[in-house]
Amino acid sequence: MAFEPPQRLVRALGELPPTERDTEWLGRLPELAEEALKRRDVTAQRVQAPGGRSSLVLLVRYADGTPAALKLAPPGAAPDRELDALAHWGGFGAVRVLDSRHHEEDGALLLERLHPDVSLRSLPDAKALLEACGTLRRLWVGPPQDHPFETVAERTAAQSELLRSAPPEARPLAETALALRDDLTSAPPEALLLHGNFRQGKVLAAERAPWLTVGPDPLVGERAYDLARLVRDRLEDQMAASAGAAGARRRVNKLADSLEVDRERLRAWTVFRAVESGVRALAADRRRDAELLLEFAAWL
Known part of the structure; x- marks a missing residue:
């Protein structure tokens, strides 16, 4: 079987420095995939298509x-931190790690099989948001002692560099x-383990639970930051709706x-994350995405 890098992954890596x-890693991906399969003594059935923007x-x-x-x-996606977060959740609200013995050799993750083609985006939006909130409640726990995760303040400080050159x-x-x-990080109200990239497409149908999340980009901080990305889900539909701002x-x-989150902090984090994504889209010449994101931020 040929393990060609998904085009979404190639494009996404091309947008990063x-x-x-x-x-x-990208050049050796077919070879790395073969080696990872042999180490774990599993047989490939197919590549998940269209695939993600950060992995095969x-x-x-x-x-x-x-x-x-x-x-x-890829190494830049910090698969070690993903493994640490999934291990800490232990399958509660998130996909379960089946075997981590070879992770240090190749960074690959062997996970339980979910239903990759059925995410919360298959549900009506109101029902999807209800299920998403239930999943988030399970994920928001205290981080492990001596955890390796960056904080919301650290991640957003790095993202702020791009905003200063908008x-x-x-x-x-x-x-x-x-x-x-600056206001939000001056006195963060809590320090919980966050998914970091939570949205409807990251929650898949499963066998042992109705819905489980995948693909965390974990960090430690307040719940409002994690919830902010969910606010703009189905952005084109929201922008087309007559309700507007x-x-x-x-x-x-x-x-x-x-989710008993402060409204004003959620609004502010939603603005920050939408603007940061919009400026990043401009830098990658994805003008349509950028215009939607920046207009949505302006609404709030």
Whole structure:
């Protein structure tokens, strides 16, 4: 079987500052996939398509027929931190790690098989948000002692560098986002283990639970930061709706109240994360995405 890198992954890596390790990893991906399969004594069935923006996922089977999924991610995606977070959650609200014995050799993750083609995006939005909130409640736990995760303040400090060099068309919003971030990180209210990249597409149907999350980019901080990405899910639908800015604000309030999160902190983190994503999209020449994100941020 040929393990060609998914085009979404190739494009996503192309938008990031190139690193020698990630470039080498992408060039060797077919070979690395074969080696990872042999180490774990599993057989590939197919590549999960269209695939993610940060990894190659192979649907595999053990010799006894037990299904699993093998995930290979570039070094820059910090697969070690993903493993640490999944191990800490222990399958509660998240996909379960089946075998981590060879992780140090190749960074690959052997995970339980979920239903990769059925995410919360297959549900009506109101039902999807309800299920998403239930999943988040399970994930928000205290981090392990001496944990390896960066904090929300550390991650957003690095992201702020891009905002400071935003092009003129995005500069007013970038300045607003930077001011909000300074306010939010001056006195963070809590330090919980967060998914870091939570949205409806990251929650898949499963056998041992109705829905389990995948693909964390874990960090430690407040719940409002984690919830902020969910606010803008199905962005094109939200932008096309007649409710407009009022609808976006109602969505913030509804999600905040559902999970007992401060409304104003959720609104502010949603603005920061939308502007940061919008400026990043501009830098990658994804103008349509950038315009939607920045307009949504302006609504809030």
